Each structure stands twice: as C-alpha cells, then as structure tokens.
Amino acid sequence: MTGPVLARAAALIVLTAAVALFPLAAGTYPVKLLQEILIWGIFAMSLDLLMGFAGMVSFGHSAFFGIGAYTAALLLPKFPGLLAALVAPAVAAGLGALVIGFFSIRVSGVYFIMLTLAFSQMFYAVAFQNAFLGAEDGLVGIPRPAVLGMSIGSTGAFHAYLLVIAIVCALFLWRVVRSPFGHVLRGIHENEARMQAVGYPVNRYKLAAFVIAGMLAGVAGSLYTQFVGSISPSAFLWTTSGEALLMVIIGGTGTLFGGILGAGAFILLQSLVSSYTERWMLILGLTFVLLVLFAPGGIVGALRGRVGLRA
Amino acid sequence: MAGSDLFAQALNGLSYGVLLFLLSVGLTLIFGMLDVVNLAHGSYYMLGAYAGLALIAATGNFWLALAVAPLAVGVVGIVVERTCLRPLYRRGPLDQVLLTFGLIYVFEDLVKWIWGGRIRSIPTPELLASSVNVWGAVIPSYRLFVIAFGLVMAIGLWLVIEKTRLGAIIRAGVYDSEMTAGMGINIHRVFTLVFAFGAALAGLSGVIAGPIQSAYPPMGASILIPALIVVVVGGLGSLKGSLAGSLLIGQAETFGKAWLPGASMLIIYVVMAVVLLMRPQGLFGRALK
C-alpha cells in the first residue's frame, strides 16, 4: 500500500469513528443534523454514480428519493420491519428507475436533463393532488422499524442503524465503481461513440447504472421518512434533485465520497447560516460562485490539492 | 362548446404562447448559441421586472420602462459574462450549473434586500387597461398588445439573425468559434454581446409580463422551468423552434386548463415528454448523434 492510499484510508477510518461516536459528545440537535447529512449523503453519492461516472446529469433523481420515501411511509405503519424499511423502497425505486430510465436514455445532454426533470415533476403533481398519499401535506406519524427485534426510536440507536447502512451503501458504490462494470461506465462517459463501436450495449449499461442509482436514492428517501417520521411531496420537487446536484458538485463530481462532504457543506450552510443572518441566501450563492471560480474540483479536489494526494 | 367559446380559448392560448416565446427566446439564444447552461435566466426576467418597477415609480411611464429596463439588464449580463462565465466556457456544464445556481440565490437576495419581499406588480398602462370584443371573444387589450409585440419581435429577431452581418457573425461564431476568431473577429466580444442580448430579452419579458403577473423575489424560479421546456421542445438554439414550441405549449396548456381540470399541473411535462420521445432533438433542433 502506497503512502497516499494509506493516508486516505486512515483518514476515512478516523472520520467514520468520529461520526460513530458523535452522539456521545454532542447534543441532540447537532447529532440530528449529522444524521440528515448522512441520509442526503447517500442520495448525493447515488447521483454521483450517474453524473460523475456514467456522465448522465439527471434532474429527476428526486423521483426515486420520493418513491422510496412514500413506499416506506405507506408500509411502515402496517409492517414496521426491515422489509418495509429498506427492501421494498429500494425495489420500488428500482422499478421506477427502470421505467423512467428506459424512456429517458433515448435522449441525451440537456434533453436528458429536462426529460428526467419532467418525470419527477409528474410524480410531484400526482403526490400533491392524491388524497391517499396525503395530498399537499403528505403522510405523518410514520413509526421507525424494529431492527432485529430492537427498537431504534432513540437518537443513539437510530444513529448506529443509519451509520451501518451508510457504510454499506458507500462500500457498495465503491465496489461498483471499481468493478469492470464501473470501468465500462467511465468509458461511456469519456467516449460513448467509441464504446459503441467496440461493441458494448451502451444503453443497457446506462440503464443499469440508472437503476442502481435509483435504488440507492430510494433507500435514502426511505431513511429520510424514518428519520423525520413523515414525508411531503416536496421530496419529488426538481429543486430536491437540484440540491443533490449541488451537493455532488460541491463535494467534487466523480469522487463518490465527495457526495457526503457536499451534503454536509450544503446542509450546514442552509441550516446554520440562516440561524444567524437573514442574508443567508446571499452567502450561500456567493459561496457557490466562489467555489466554482476558485475550487473547481469541489471540496475533495481542494483537499487533494492541499494535502498533495493525487486523484 | 360553441364556436365563439373555442375561439376565445384559442385567443387565450395565443397570448400565453407569445408570452412564453418572449420568456424563452433569450434562453434558446444563450443555450443554443453559447452552449451555456444558464439557470439564472429567470433571474434576468426578475431583474427586468424590478427595473421596470423602479422606472415606472420614477417616471410613471410604462413605455419608457419597457424600452430602458432591458438595457439595464443587458448591462448586468455583460458584467456576469465577463467576470463569472468567461472562465467557465472550457469547463463544461456542471460548473456552469453550480455557478448559475449560485447567481440565482445572489440575485434573489439582492432584490429582496433592496426592494423588500412584498409582492408587487407593474400596473397596466392606461392606454391598454380595457378589454375588447374580438369576433365574440372578450380579451384584454393588453393581451392583444402582447400578441402583436411578440410576433413583431419574432420577425425582427429572425431578420437580424438571418439577414444582417451581425447575425452572420453570430451564426458563424456558434458554428465554429475558432475559425471565426481566426478570421479576425473578436469572438469574445461576440459571445458577450449574445449573452447580454439574451439577458436583455429575458428582462424585456419581465416588463411585458408585468401587468399580467406579479413581481416577487423568487419569481425567477417560476418561469425557469416553462422556459427550459419551451427551449427543449422547440430545439436548442432554434428561433423557429422557440416560436413553434411556445405556441404549441400555449395552446396545449390553455385547452388543458379549460377541458381537463386536475391535469393542469401535468400538461406541460406531458407535452414535453411526448415531443422528446418522438423527436429527441426537439421540433427544430439539430439532429443529435
């Protein structure tokens, strides 16, 4: 193992330990902020698979977040177990991604962005106007599942549960990206025509990536429902996709773990800054502008540059 | 439904479609010609509306505001293009997304800081404050003005782009910027001009839409999606497409609202999905690889 790789692994282990032990050191509100960062981090990482590796910029990723969230919200009150909490939302989101992906992958570039956006807005419209789904106020009173017979109602228990799932998702994505499948995706991102000429069924690979990303987004959505105990149609909004997009870009596109860092930066900016000043929007906007102009690789890019670790 | 009812709704659809055209033509120019993802398009629309408000407050003259506000927004466009966008042409769409998203927040908060968050509105100019009866259909005279103005604008733009030297330079610059620069034309200045022009058009639509709609700091977001959809349906960078797309959507939305209650949230997305699935490059866009 070379120096930079060891250093990076050590940093990750230290960070994970810090996150795991955070509830012992801090009050409930900061811990809940951290939990929310982990959830959005999973969402952002799944989007990075699409954007950073497969080169597909999707503005409709919130559709799968929402499908996962609502599936959990509908099932958990009746079946408070892991099947309803994790498996069903992932499957439902995956199916949604299969259908939407099948149609969307026919187009590319801006058209792909707009078509995926259209689909998620359609979901929003349906959820907003459907009484069974709670209409504009959404569904409330969702219980957390029992995990291996134990309740995860307390903040500490939920923290452990969430951390385990986040680590599993991150490792899974890391493996996918490093696998032959991941390499093909990167090849498609770099030069789709060449991959096609060589004989790869490009569309099938893209669709697979779309479904995998969608399933993980569904898990993130379900975790969000379990975290808050309720869900509203805003989960489907194009602005939710937009925020995930920003998190990926801020963290560093194509870095995978940048998604969690970006989620952290965004949520902290959005929540903390607004507690101190009315001009939080101005600060947020200027931060983005300055970030783009002076830190093009996102947070991870800046870190790598600073510490001297090459990509 | 009686013929005059049908005609009345078609007229409504035309006025809405023309308004959409004015809203989106600036975006298609920037998108198609500069290949820049300008999510802050709605912000220029908002700046135009507020500049219009300020000018009307100062002079009481709507027509003056209509003429001058777009110029002010164009200047803002020049500043943005030279300071923020120029470094990003080579960097690709993702960075442009983040930057223009940041600009949305910045502009919205600045406007709120200066003018406050209260809802405001540009009053209808006295000359056009009544409604008229056109072959049995009642329509506000202001909307008739919008239709006329929009169609004149469409023809004017087409003439500039297709028939003037400036238009030729722009078209050349879009097609092959290196070659055009190689022929001694200051390509940077052309790009700045096009961007500023696109922003000015958005600002103009902000003033024109003013008497019909409201002005409030987050208003940019409300037209961004419709504008993007029109551009995509029509085909990126195509003036003809922008007009065709907006007129199509105008009629679809209007009749959808009249005949399919409950579906009004969905219509515009369904139209776009259908068009893209049949013609992935939009109605008049260049065929993609």
Add this chain to the structure above:
Amino acid sequence: MAQLTRRKFLGGASAIAAGAAAGPWVLRAHAQGAPIKIGLVLPYSGVYAVLGESITQAMELVFARENWTVAGRKIEMIKEDDEMQPPVGIRKTEKLIESDKVDILTGPVHSGILMGMRDKVHNSKTILIVSNAGADAISRERCSKWIFRTSFSNWQPNQPMGGWVAKNLTKDVFIMAPNYQAGKDQLGAFKETFVPAGGKLVGEDYPKLGETDYAPYLTKIRQSGAKAVYAFFSGTDAVNFVKQYDQFGLKQSIKLTGAGFLTEPDVLPAQGRSALGVITGHFYTPLLENPTNVAFVRDFRAKFGGKMPDGFACQGYDTAETIVRALKAVGGNTQDKEKLVAAIEATAFESPRGPFRFDPKTHNVIQPFIYIREVKEVAGGLNNVPFDKVADVRDPGTGCTLPS
C-alpha cells in the same frame, strides 16, 4: 437588657421564620430568573416572509409593551426561518425543542410544516401556539391538548360566506380555489351554508397552485352565466387572479367575492385598483373601530414606520397576548406544563378582532366575528372596509377528543 434580648430574639426568630417560609420562594425565583424562551418557526425568506414579519412584529409590539418581562422573568424570542419548506421547518422545530429547550413554541405559516411538527410537539409535550397555519385537521382529528391556535382554521372565514352570498348577492355562483386540499376544504366550508341557503353552483374549478395565467378560467366564468364568483386564493395567486379578473372586464357584471386572503394587505398594494369592489370575509380588518384595535393600529404604525397591520399581525398580537396573560396567571412557572396549558385554555381578552377566547373543545380560537368587507379607497389608500358581520364562528372540531 432582657427586653432588648427578647425583642432581638423575637426579631431574630421571626426573621428566621420568615426566611424559612420564604426560602422555597426565593429558591424558585432564583431558578425562574432564567428567561422564558418563546420559539418562532416562521418564514423569513421567500414570498411568505411578509407574513412571518407581520406576525413577529406584532408579537414584539406586545412584549415590548410588557418591557419584555413577565412575572419577573425576561422574555426571549428565538426566531428560526423555516423557508416555507417542510424539511427545514421540521429541522428548526427540533432545534427549538431539543437544543434551545423553548418553553412555548409558535408558528408556522405553512400547513405542511404544521402537520410535520404535530407529532414532535405532542410527544415531547411542548406547548405550541399556532399563529397562522389553518389546516383544519389540527382542530379536528389531529388536535392535541398541547396545541392551541390563535389564527383561524381554514373553515372559519369561508363557512359564513356561503349563506351570506346566497342571501345578499345572488344564488348563481362560480367557485374557484387552487387545486390542493386546503383549497378544497375552504370551498367545502363555503358550500356548507351556501347550498342550504338556496345557492346554485354554476361552476366549480381548481386551477393549479402557482398558476400565472387564469385566462382560460376567466373565459369559462364569463361563459357560465354566473352572477358572482367566490374564490379562495392567497399570495401571488390572489394578485394574479384579481388583476386578470379586472383586465377581462368581469367585475362589472360578475361580482367577485372570496375568503379574506384574496385582498389582505400582503396582496392589496400589488392588486391596486383592480381590487376595488371585491367583497371578502375575514376575522379582521385594520379599519375595525373597537378601542383595542384603534390602539393596536396606532401603536403598530408608530413602531414600524407607518406600516398598516393586517390579519397576520392580529394573529401575532393575540399569540403574544395569550402568552403574556397565561404566564402571568401561573406566576411565570413554566415547569408545571399542565397548569400552563390550563391557563392558556382559560385565557380571554379584548383583541383587535373582538373578544378573544379559545374553544376548550378544540383549542382553536372562536372567531368573535367574521366581518364582510369591501375594498374601497379610503384615507391612506385602498383598504378592506367592513360593512356586515357574522358572530361567533367556531370550528366544528369533528373528530377532536381532547382530554378534559
């Protein structure tokens, strides 16, 4: 010598006795020297920021009048911007309850945020005084003994209007509201008294929320033969609808009426003359002539640069007034929550809207009046001028079972 000693002894003994008796009081006052924390979850950014500001300003007016002190304790207001987004609103609620440990929570504007907050508030036994969100459910099946509402339920401004319009204007009405549950609920309340009074629904339509072009709907209204329109719209929808209604020349032949939000001061300046003659029903207008309101308008304008208070400000006033009175009634004791809840429930006072009291059955405000108002030009500009009223409007509270 003995006398002095006895006096001294008696003096000393009584001092000790007094001290012993006062001891617990002194200790409690010490513990209660800590400020009373009032949390506000409101929008301070976005279009609805003006509502958040109005509500907050009125609360500040009341607290300032009390010198920011109640029962010897300082009042501390902790404001959190919910950005009108449920995820942010819920996050801020958690912060106020768990991190700041507020004694009383107030807000929000957005009904979705309120519904998301409800369980957190109920389960943590935090007292919430709803200062705006009108979701009927909070006074019905989702009521809670910890939750009070000083603003209104969506049902209240609309229900009396149905009968009133049918009797005083016309029986041929076209009704309209944005296509979401709150909109449908509001029109539902209107229909409750409209239909029994002989009203005929000539048309019913639900444009999407955030619609910018109402032309197709206005054309339909003209073609329907309606003699009046009853509409619920708020914010930018209200501005767009009223302006376009006027531009289409409908006002002359088809009277425009609606729930108060159609012409409240947050939208009236933008509507301008296009709102003239519009008739609405609401629990407040700054032109009310009762002495409490006259003083309220005067003080509010003096403190906030001539700004005219609106219904939202009245809601803020009533929220702060309730807090002050209830706290005084329990001597500033925020530890005994049951007592505080009982004190709030019993609060009654003269509000700018009239005699204010809560309905013990639902913890919702009983509207002393729903005033019927018409937009007219008066000294100082356009305003909602009251000319009729319906008394004692209380939410039916179907499905609410509060423990006694």
